[in-house]
Amino acid sequence: DTAVSQTPKYLVTQMGNDKSIKCEQNLGHDTMYWYKQDSKKFLKIMFSYNNKELIINETVPNRFSPKSPDKAHLNLHINSLELGDSAVYFCASSSMRVGGEKLFFGSGTQLSVL
Amino acid sequence: GENVEQHPSTLSVQEGDSAVIKCTYSDSASNYFPWYKQELGKRPQLIIDIRSNVGEKKDQRIAVTLNKTAKHFSLHITETQPEDSAVYFCAASKGGGGNKLTFGTGTQLKVEL
Numbered sequence: 001d002t003a004v005s006q007t008p009k010y011l012v013t014q015m016g017n018d019k020s021i022k023c024e025q026n027l028g029h030d031t032m033y034w035y036k037q038d039s040k041k042f043l044k045i046m047f048s049y050n051n052k053e054l055i056i057n058e059t060v061p062n063r064f065s066p067k068s069p070d071k072a073h074l075n076l077h078i079n080s081l082e083l084g085d086s087a088v089y090f091c092a093s094s095s096m097r098v099g100g101e102k103l104f105f106g107s108g109t110q111l112s113v114l
Numbered sequence: 115g116e117n118v119e120q121h122p123s124t125l126s127v128q129e130g131d132s133a134v135i136k137c138t139y140s141d142s143a144s145n146y147f148p149w150y151k152q153e154l155g156k157r158p159q160l161i162i163d164i165r166s167n168v169g170e171k172k173d174q175r176i177a178v179t180l181n182k183t184a185k186h187f188s189l190h191i192t193e194t195q196p197e198d199s200a201v202y203f204c205a206a207s208k209g210g211g212g213n214k215l216t217f218g219t220g221t222q223l224k225v226e227l
Contacts, residue, residue: 028126040219041152041201041219041220041222042216042217042219042220043203043217043220044218045215047213048214054137056214068187070190090157090158101146101148101150101163101207101209101213102160102163103148103160103215105157105158105159105160106157107156108157
């Protein structure tokens with residue numbers, strides 16, 4: 001019954017590889033996000049999609065490509081992984097309706113690039 | 115864009131004492147201010163939020179105050195307990211779902227027995 005689920009929970013890979021993280025929400029929300037949390041715990045938004053359309057795109061290297069096949073799913077593909085990409089990546093969702101700003105986070109994906 | 119500053123970065127209190135975490139924001143158009151709690155190895159979870167038409171909000175042992183003129187808001191936790199130990203994040207946005215939420219840098223709260 002997990003509201004926002006993301007897989008995998010842990011991802012260990014070599015520099016230069018390509019990897020994907022998947023996210024799904026069953027809350028009926030129309031907006032989904034990717035946040036990056038670095039080693040200092042700083043939470044920074046990367047992307048946001050509303051009904052499959054990109055609405056927020058922060059200054060993120062174009063090696064990161066989000067894809068939203070439908071409003072319940074938002075995946076993140078990362079090409080040519082670098083050491084600095086090591087972080088915890090959180091998916092989140094919310095609703096566009098008035099008062100729907102509360103973010104529901106997934107459990108996070110710990111990415112380690114060796 | 116919005117900039118949210120948060121302090122202190124670490125806070126250690128004795129069980130039963132109060133804890134206060136303060137944040138300032140830069141964008142006067144921001145009108146929604148949530149607080150998230152993140153326990154070690156877990157996801158951030160909303161604990162309380164306040165909108166700009168309200169100056170104070172309380173929920174049991176936690177309260178948030180907002181000073182729009184000064185552009186700062188604070189989290190107050192009374193009668194702290196060991197399970198309050200976590201990282202706390204303030205955030206600000208212009209409200210409405212889908213608006214970008216800018217987080218503060220976090221405060222590591224440790225409640226000692």
